[in-house]
Amino acid sequence: MAVTRAKDSILDAAERIFAQHGYSGTSMRLIAEEAGVAQALIHYHCKTKENLFELIIERRSTIINRIRRQELKQCFDEAKGGIPTLEDVLQSFIRPAIESGRYSWGREFSQILAKLANSDDNRSRDLVHKYYDPIAREYIEALKRVLPELPEAEVYWGYLITTSAVVSSMARTGRINRLSAGMLDEDSNEQMIVRLIQFAANGLRGLSALAGLNVESQKTVSPL
Amino acid sequence: MAVTRAKDSILDAAERIFAQHGYSGTSMRLIAEEAGVAQALIHYHCKTKENLFELIIERRSTIINRIRRQELKQCFDEAKGGIPTLEDVLQSFIRPAIESGRYSWGREFSQILAKLANSDDNRSRDLVHKYYDPIAREYIEALKRVLPELPEAEVYWGYLITTSAVVSSMARTGRINRLSAGMLDEDSNEQMIVRLIQFAANGLRGLSALAGLNVESQKTVSPL
DNA sequence: GTCTATAGTTCGATAGAC
DNA sequence: GTCTATCGAACTATAGAC
Numbered sequence: 001m002a003v004t005r006a007k008d009s010i011l012d013a014a015e016r017i018f019a020q021h022g023y024s025g026t027s028m029r030l031i032a033e034e035a036g037v038a039q040a041l042i043h044y045h046c047k048t049k050e051n052l053f054e055l056i057i058e059r060r061s062t063i064i065n066r067i068r069r070q071e072l073k074q075c076f077d078e079a080k081g082g083i084p085t086l087e088d089v090l091q092s093f094i095r096p097a098i099e100s101g102r103y104s105w106g107r108e109f110s111q112i113l114a115k116l117a118n119s120d121d122n123r124s125r126d127l128v129h130k131y132y133d134p135i136a137r138e139y140i141e142a143l144k145r146v147l148p149e150l151p152e153a154e155v156y157w158g159y160l161i162t163t164s165a166v167v168s169s170m171a172r173t174g175r176i177n178r179l180s181a182g183m184l185d186e187d188s189n190e191q192m193i194v195r196l197i198q199f200a201a202n203g204l205r206g207l208s209a210l211a212g213l214n215v216e217s218q219k220t221v222s223p224l
Numbered sequence: 225m226a227v228t229r230a231k232d233s234i235l236d237a238a239e240r241i242f243a244q245h246g247y248s249g250t251s252m253r254l255i256a257e258e259a260g261v262a263q264a265l266i267h268y269h270c271k272t273k274e275n276l277f278e279l280i281i282e283r284r285s286t287i288i289n290r291i292r293r294q295e296l297k298q299c300f301d302e303a304k305g306g307i308p309t310l311e312d313v314l315q316s317f318i319r320p321a322i323e324s325g326r327y328s329w330g331r332e333f334s335q336i337l338a339k340l341a342n343s344d345d346n347r348s349r350d351l352v353h354k355y356y357d358p359i360a361r362e363y364i365e366a367l368k369r370v371l372p373e374l375p376e377a378e379v380y381w382g383y384l385i386t387t388s389a390v391v392s393s394m395a396r397t398g399r400i401n402r403l404s405a406g407m408l409d410e411d412s413n414e415q416m417i418v419r420l421i422q423f424a425a426n427g428l429r430g431l432s433a434l435a436g437l438n439v440e441s442q443k444t445v446s447p448l
Numbered sequence: 449g450t451c452t453a454t455a456g457t458t459c460g461a462t463a464g465a466c
Numbered sequence: 467g468t469c470t471a472t473c474g475a476a477c478t479a480t481a482g483a484c
Contacts, residue, residue: 006467020345025248028460038469043461045467114342120335120397121244128399136403156404157419164392165385173344175352179360180380194434195381202430203423210422230449251477262451267479269449451484459476466469 007045010035012105014046015056019108022115023053023123054127057116060100060109061131067096068135072142086146086204090197093139094166098196101189107172114171117163136163147204154207162200169196231269234259236329238270239280243332246339247277247347278351281340284324284333285355291320292359296366310370310428314421317363318390322420325413331396338395341387360387371428378431386424393420 013035017026028049032039046052071092075084100106116124117132136159143155150158169192177186185191237259241250252273256263270276295316299308324330340348341356360383367379374382393416401410409415 022246022248022339022343024246027458029458039460040462040470041468049460111342111344115246115339118335118338118342118392118395118397119246120395125397125399128397129402133399133403140403153404153408154419156400156408157415158423159403160400160410161389161393161420161423165389168342168388168392169385171342171344173342173349173352175349175357176380176384178353179357179364179383180377184377184380186384191381195378195431196385198430198434199382199385199427203427206422206426207419210418252479253477263478264452264480265450273478449484451482453481453483455478455480457477457479460474462473463471464469465471466467 006035006037006041010037010042010045010052011055011059014052015105015108015112018053018056019111050123053123056109056112057127057131060105061113064096064100065131065135068092069138071096072138076142083146086143086201087197089139089142089146090162090200091193093162094196094200095193097166097170098189098193101170101172101187110170110172114167117167143204147208150204150208151211154210158204158207161203165200166196230259230261230265234261234266234269234276235279235283238276239329239332239336242277242280243335274347277347280333280336281351281355284329288320288324289355289359292316293362295320296362300366307370310367310425311421313363313366313370314386314424315417317386318420318424319417321390321394322413322417325394325396325411334394334396338391341391367428371432374428374432375435378434382428382431385427389424390420 010031014026014031017031017034021030026049028039028042031052032042035042042052046055072089075088075092076082078084079088097110100109116127119125140155140159143159144150144152147155172186174186176184234255238250238255241255241258245254250273252263252266255276256266259266266276270279296313299312299316300306302308303312321334324333340351343349364379364383367383368374368376371379396410398410400408
């Protein structure tokens with residue numbers, strides 16, 4: 001038996017429980033029960049709850065972001081003239097994340113990530129900074145190259161809105177299946193990928209119409 | 225003294241604490257301390273923790289969605305030919321939500337909402353269903369009217385991606401301020417509103433290129 | 449309406465046998 | 467490496483005085 005057999009089953013169980021209940025709502029007792037091991041064994045293998053959570057993030061983000069880097073590099077290597085299309089760059093960003101849904105862990109990890117990205121306590125911020133800021137900087141640079149006419153500030157706005165859309169769509173809460181009465185399938189990786197790429201590509205290009213628009217507009221304020 | 229003085233300070237305190245620590249991470253003790261009242265008083269005024277959380281959602285969503293309905297109606301009433309622009313419809317959806325940031329509670333409530341929208345436990349699902357599905361259906365109908373050429377399924381995809389982008393951008397974790405080294409200000413309501421409207425309008429219109437695309441595509445699968 | 453006090457759970461973490 | 471047992475702290479909720 002491999003020395004890490006129990007550790008893996010702990011990590012797998014923790015991933016499911018964290019996805020369902022969030023960080024604070026998850027107890028070490030429940031993880032131990034789900035993993036079929038004694039509670040003390042979690043501390044032996046994974047130290048604290050906080051460290052266990054980081055191990056979960058590290059395990060999956062490393063895989064996804066390695067594929068992203070490979071495919072992003074391939075975009076630029078294979079592009080005629082050295083500059084790929086915006087769609088190709090977006091695909092290398094979106095596809096590896098959404099396609100993790102093919103695996104048993106994909107849905108769970110997406111839900112963990114969606115909560116993580118929308119939290120700003122110290123623990124969440126540190127994890128995003130450590131495991132996702134580097135890849136973000138690489139994609140922002142790539143976007144600047146494929147959209148040379150777009151002002152730099154708009155590239156940042158566009159990256160914020162694109163990642164917000166991708167991460168939150170990935171969470172797959174089933175809401176849009178409910179609202180559409182099943183007309184569309186939120187769980188289809190391929191269908192979601194093409195919509196996200198198409199939407200983001202047009203959204204990003206559209207931001208060029210905003211060049212120089214940094215002052216407060218004169219729009220009427222909502223009487224909130 | 226108004227009969228609801230203590231209750232309001234409890235709700236205000238709970239809003240801050242829930243925003244910072246999430247539902248599970250929030251304790252009634254901490255809320256009582258933040259509100260400056262005895263813990264038992266929370267149960268007297270707000271019953272259980274779950275009911276207190278619903279009171280928070282109800283209090284703000286009612287305000288924001290009432291304004292949205294007013295402004296959406298105004299779009300259609302004032303439109304030449306009875307059909308407003310896509311941008312006007314999106315503005316009526318996005319502006320009231322983002323502009324809540326002008327108030328002391330806006331930032332806190334946005335963070336609560338972002339976590340809520342990305343959770344799919346029973347409690348979260350029930351609250352989204354009760355307080356946000358009705359307004360969602362109204363906007364989906366409005367989008368069908370202003371984008372009559374867009375296939376119905378794409379309207380649902382577009383609504384999913386748009387709300388994902390808006391809700392997650394609203395969370396204002398400060399990440400894009402960090403990544404851009406302060407080049408852009410995530411906290412500027414007006415700047416975020418114009419970007420979200422522009423991005424979503426172009427994103428939604430772009431989905432029309434996908435008409436009839438419901439089968440799995442032949443794109444290479446990532447070697448995840 | 450507001451308080452103190454506490455019942456009854458559940459939590460993260462650790463000690464120590466095997 | 468894996469277990470049982472348990473400590474000390476935190477939690478939600480309620481009882482009951484004022």
